[in-house]
Amino acid sequence: MIIGKEIHKYRDAITVGISELVQIRSIMGTPEPGKPFGAGVDRALQYMLSLAESLGFEVTNVDGYAGHAEYGQGEEIAAVLVHLDTVEEGEGWTFPPLGGLIENGRIIGRGASDNKGPAVVALYALKTLMDLGITGNRRLRLIFGTNEEESGMKDLDYYFGREQLPVMAFAPDAGYPIFNVEMGSMNVVFSSEQESSSTKTQLTILSLKGGNMLTLIPETCTASLSLAQLTDSQVANFHAAVNLQTNLSVTYDGSSVMVLTAGSELLADSPTGSRNAIVNMVTFLCGQGLTTNWDSLLHFLHSKIGAEKGGQSLGIACSDSFSGALVVYLRTISCDLHRAEALCNIRYPVSHDGAGILSAVDGLAGKHGVRTELTRHLHPVYVPETHPVIVRLSRAYKKITGDEAVLLRMGAGTYARKMRNNGVAFGAGLTGGVDTHVHQADEFVFIDDMMQHAEICLQGMYELLID
Missing domain, CATH: 3.40.630.10 (Zn peptidases)
Structure with a gap:
């Protein structure tokens, strides 16, 4: 009927x-x-x-x-x-x-x-x-x-x-x-304490913000950076590096504060079609050879997540015939002078154990001085x-x-x-x-x-x- x-x-x-x-x-x-x-x-x-x-x-x-x-x-x-x-x-x-x-x-x-x-x-x-x-x-x-x-x-x-x-x-x-x-889905927040003293910090991140919970892939990420502790030659090199980036725009807030905004890029082999703006910003900051007030978190995000989509560097890559491969998305980042954290979404195959994946991520992050917090877990x-x-x-x-x-x-x-x-x-x-x-x-x-x-x-x- x-x-x-x-x-x-x-x-x-x-x-x-x-x-x-x-x-x-x-x-x-x-x-x-x-x-x-x-x-x-x-x-x-x-x-x-x-x-x-x-x-x-x-x-x-x-x-x-x-x-x-x-x-x-x-x-x-x-x-x-x-x-x-x-x-x-x-x-x-x-x-x-x-x-x-x-x-x-x-x-x-x-x-x-x-x-x-x-x-x-x-x-x-x-x-x-x-x-x-x-x-x-x-x-x-x-x-x-x-x-x-x-x-x-x-x-x-x-x-x-x-x-x-x-x-x-x-x-x-x-x-x-x-x-x-429906793949298993975990929201994991990475955070760290400031480890660099003011005498060691060269590039001070006043604020860093990107992404929101309305969209999966962040389209922009903005960093407010103090260049006051850089030498003249370091400032010149930093400006030159910025000018070479096609996905960065720059404005100034006073004589020593630079505001950078990174955008996203289209990538044909990405599951979402783009490399997100947070990844682009973190990659740039970590590639300048300068110490920052949030090195532990930034270098962990850069070396263990970066532009990868499958969790290989996190040690959690896996797949099955029902749901395909695990996927990692860096969704948001928020840093100021007191706290820094980034939210990552991990979607894992239905035949795998979310607790085991989280344990592996937590152990690796701990070795880099980064804390993890599971804020949401939807089982597959x-x-x-x-x-x-x-x-x-x-x-x-x-x-x-x-x-x-x-x-x-x-x-x-x-x-x-x-x-x-x-x-x-x-x-x-x-x-x-x-x-x-x-x-x-x-x-x-x-x-x-x-x-x-x-x-x-x-x-x-x-x-x-x-x-």
Whole structure:
């Protein structure tokens, strides 16, 4: 039975729902009683629970961490998992980031595609199943999370500590067809103490900053450097070295402070297509033969990470046939006169042990006078092609698109990581679809694209519900 097109009657309601939800600023905020991730995130949760209730569903709010709307009957639960929190707006918008503007067939605003659009679609897909009176031997639950973008998805840890774990689930938070592999992902912060005395430091780093948590590869890195302790010949040599760099721009703050900004470069053999700006800056600073106030950290980053993508110098290179090779990304760096730290993301194959990888990195960093801190660890996902959730979603995908559902892998993370290998990422991005500026300025969704996703999503939910 093919029912995907039945959802088109809710096109206008879906459009309005996405627009209204986008207008709620739902970034992680200060915890309040009953609002563990802040008032804004809670407003988004309350909006969706109220909307679901108005559509005739029983809803549950699990202490503000997450909530759900449910349809059907039976002991087992199948689920669709969506998140209502977003990253911060960031800079560079040409439209109001919280406007929810509907213009030229698009809905524009933070969260429109990640993940508020798919959240509203999933609710109306559930409503369509109710309208059609389709039931099976299990319940179908739409779970609204509130902390996917931050802190390792603690919302679902709390939720599943109190609610039944679904036997099958999908998260419409990636693309089509089906992502059955999500690599393990660790955020590791490297830091060090200043070891150079003022008499030994030649080049003083007043500040060094690059990258942000909105983007994987930092596009710029800026260093404010004091040249006051250099000799005249060292100053001349430093200026000459700067002038030879095509990826450095320079300004001055007074007579002895130079401000350098490094950009990124396109690299054909890079998994992200670029060599990041932090690597370019660190490479330049470490190549001048001058002591700095942060030598331990900079030289560790330069010699053990640098432009490598596979963790070879860190001693953690590995791969498997399911997920490919381990990948290392230097994401952010922040230094001033008192503290220096850099955040590195390590994505490792599903068949390898994250604890062993972290132990190897920690031991090597310690030998270089650098401390490590694990700030987030998302364990890998691997769901075999014979699992019922893949069989059912593959059937749904082919019924709507006519194409076979190819199994894909990713390094990023979705709520599938909390499903103990019983869930996958399925949608919402269409195969060959447009870039909707996820985590960037002017994020949007095309309404037509969202409705194509809605057909597949509804069919997928139907296949999970029936036997």
